[in-house]
Amino acid sequence: MSFSLYVEVLIQGVLTGLVYGLMALGLSVIFGVVRVVNFAHGEFAVLAMYAAFILFGLFHLDPIVASLPIAAAFFVVGYMLQRTVVQPFVTRPQHEQFILLVGLSIVIVNALLLTFGPESKHTDLSYSFDSYSLGAVLVDKARVYGAAAALVVTTALFAFFRYTLTGAAIRAAADNLTGAAVVGLDVKRLYAISFGVGLACVGAAGSIMMALTDMTPMLGPSLTLLAFTIVIVGGLGSMAGALFGGMLIGVAEALASVIASPSIKSMVSFSLLVLVLALRPQGLFGKAEA
Amino acid sequence: MLVVENLDLCYGDAQALAGVSLEVRQGAVVAIVGANGAGKTSLIRAIAGILKPKRGRILFRGQNIAGLESHRVCNLGIGQVAEGRQVFPTLTVHENLLMGAMIPRAKKRRAENLDRMLALFPRLRERTGQAAGTLSGGEQQMLAIARCLMGEPELVMFDEPSLGLSPAMAQAVLDTIVDLNRQGLSCLLVEQNVAASLELASDAYVLENGAITLSGTGAALLADDRVRQAYLGM
Ligand SMILES: Nc1ncnc2c1ncn2[C@@H]1O[C@H](COP(=O)(O)OP(=O)(O)OP(=O)(O)O)[C@@H](O)[C@H]1O
Ligand SMILES: [Mg+2]
Numbered sequence: 001m002s003f004s005l006y007v008e009v010l011i012q013g014v015l016t017g018l019v020y021g022l023m024a025l026g027l028s029v030i031f032g033v034v035r036v037v038n039f040a041h042g043e044f045a046v047l048a049m050y051a052a053f054i055l056f057g058l059f060h061l062d063p064i065v066a067s068l069p070i071a072a073a074f075f076v077v078g079y080m081l082q083r084t085v086v087q088p089f090v091t092r093p094q095h096e097q098f099i100l101l102v103g104l105s106i107v108i109v110n111a112l113l114l115t116f117g118p119e120s121k122h123t124d125l126s127y128s129f130d131s132y133s134l135g136a137v138l139v140d141k142a143r144v145y146g147a148a149a150a151l152v153v154t155t156a157l158f159a160f161f162r163y164t165l166t167g168a169a170i171r172a173a174a175d176n177l178t179g180a181a182v183v184g185l186d187v188k189r190l191y192a193i194s195f196g197v198g199l200a201c202v203g204a205a206g207s208i209m210m211a212l213t214d215m216t217p218m219l220g221p222s223l224t225l226l227a228f229t230i231v232i233v234g235g236l237g238s239m240a241g242a243l244f245g246g247m248l249i250g251v252a253e254a255l256a257s258v259i260a261s262p263s264i265k266s267m268v269s270f271s272l273l274v275l276v277l278a279l280r281p282q283g284l285f286g287k288a289e290a
Numbered sequence: 291m292l293v294v295e296n297l298d299l300c301y302g303d304a305q306a307l308a309g310v311s312l313e314v315r316q317g318a319v320v321a322i323v324g325a326n327g328a329g330k331t332s333l334i335r336a337i338a339g340i341l342k343p344k345r346g347r348i349l350f351r352g353q354n355i356a357g358l359e360s361h362r363v364c365n366l367g368i369g370q371v372a373e374g375r376q377v378f379p380t381l382t383v384h385e386n387l388l389m390g391a392m393i394p395r396a397k398k399r400r401a402e403n404l405d406r407m408l409a410l411f412p413r414l415r416e417r418t419g420q421a422a423g424t425l426s427g428g429e430q431q432m433l434a435i436a437r438c439l440m441g442e443p444e445l446v447m448f449d450e451p452s453l454g455l456s457p458a459m460a461q462a463v464l465d466t467i468v469d470l471n472r473q474g475l476s477c478l479l480v481e482q483n484v485a486a487s488l489e490l491a492s493d494a495y496v497l498e499n500g501a502i503t504l505s506g507t508g509a510a511l512l513a514d515d516r517v518r519q520a521y522l523g524m
Contacts, residue, residue: 165388165392168381168385168388168389169389169392171378171380171381171385172378172381172385172386172389175378175379175380175381176376176377176378176379178340178372178374178376179372179376179377179378179389180378180389181338181340181360181361182338182340182360182370182372182376182438183364183389183390183392183393183437183438183441184360184361184363184364184365184392184393184441185361185389185392186359186361187361
């Protein structure tokens with residue numbers, strides 16, 4: 001295989017990885033703040049893909065552009081969901097939270113199957129098969145646009161957590177819950193915002209993915225698993241870790257599918273997961289538990 | 291200003307408070323004295339709305355606040371300098387202070403209060419950009435006090451504010467409390483240095499196994515044989 005092919009695969013992997021990273025970031029934010037694992041994360045990504053598919057069908061809206069309104073809508077959904085369904089489970093044992101969210105994922109998948117059927121769907125964009133060429137290296141246009149959009153959303157999120165008072169209050173609640181209650185932070189509201197932000201990430205990422213791949217209702221579990229792998233490799237609760245983990249998994253999977261075969265993709269990312277868990281259980285960017 | 295009536299509190303089956311009643315008058319310093327595990331922190335957390343009492347009333351300016359959520363209690367003007375300081379370790383000193391002013395009552399004068407706090411605690415001014423977790427114990431206690439004052443409280447509950455501090459730092463914390471009280475702040479004080487807290491206090495209560503067993507003026511309890519034996523080692 002030629003050198004330029006490796007460069008190409010590497011770049012494609014990083015670009016796809018940024019979109020994966022954005023999806024995983026949502027899982028990481030929800031877990032890092034609310035301490036609930038969103039087992040329906042991949043199903044929400046699929047839901048966003050359908051939303052993007054429908055918007056494309058109705059208004060010919062580019063899924064990458066649609067990622068913004070879909071993220072906004074998902075924020076509202078996440079906020080309401082935390083306020084109504086998830087909040088009562090925050091102080092319950094983990095296996096009860098697990099049942100709640102797995103139950104939710106099953107509802108989503110079956111609702112999608114009932115409404116849209118099991119067929120795979122895709123969007124035909126004018127630039128779907130275009131690419132930029134850098135010498136001998138070809139890079140898909142769609143991936144470049146998708147990665148750029150993912151970066152924009154991620155940067156906005158970093159800025160929100162870093163520079164706004166609400167962002168600081170969310171970090172405070174994640175840092176010291178007793179301290180948050182002591183100073184009178186409205187923790188339930190902050191949890192709702194965090195769940196909303198988490199779903200906004202997966203909403204934007206799912207919508208962007210609609211421009212990159214085909215989609216079926218059954219894609220959910222594998223995306224949930226993908227997000228888990230990324231978050232654990234990058235380090236639970238670390239935003240930079242989720243993004244870096246996304247790129248790492250993106251590159252690893254892309255390389256594996258050209259060197260060996262596409263079907264070996266998940267094996268490579270799980271091997272990476274096992275390796276990280278064995279050598280650095282807190283993840284690449286995670287802090288060791290005291 | 292604050293009246294607690296017949297408060298019961300349980301952790302599961304274990305009763306932590308049984309029929310606790312006390313009063314903090316406007317402008318007073320009221321001390322609570324009790325051994326480890328007596329229920330002092332539980333009492334403060336129940337008043338703050340962090341723990342839900344099983345029975346009893348907590349009246350603040352005549353309004354029953356028992357069972358109210360903690361952020362609402364805070365917004366009424368009841369602040370807390372909690373046991374173990376409870377700063378936000380990864381947030382900067384500046385951000386920690388701002389978190390004290392997130393309640394609606396304190397939003398308007400946030401910038402003004404921030405300047406006031408940095409003038410009051412110069413050691414914090416030098417460290418505004420530093421993560422709170424990197425401060426010394428004494429500095430963290432100053433931060434916890436300043437953060438609480440950012441919320442413009444009328445009553446502050448101090449839970450062992452000098453625990454783990456050097457003698458000089460502990461004295462500085464107690465002096466700060468005296469100063470704040472002179473400026474009109476009402477205080478509920480739980481302090482391991484029982485002699486010092488009874489000297490400051492206009493009124494005091496002894497809490498044993500979750501129940502009030504003795505009460506009186508600070509001076510009276512300081513002279514009481516039972517208190518001297520049990521808490522002052524005399
Ligand atoms: N979260 C909890 N769950 C169960 N029991 C608790 C909990 N917190 C405190 N207790 C129990 O309630 C009782 C009162 O504890 P509390 O912390 O209020 O005492 P305290 O007077 O503040 O003690 P200290 O001087 O050690 O701070 C103790 O018996 C303690 O073991
Ligand atoms: Mg205590």
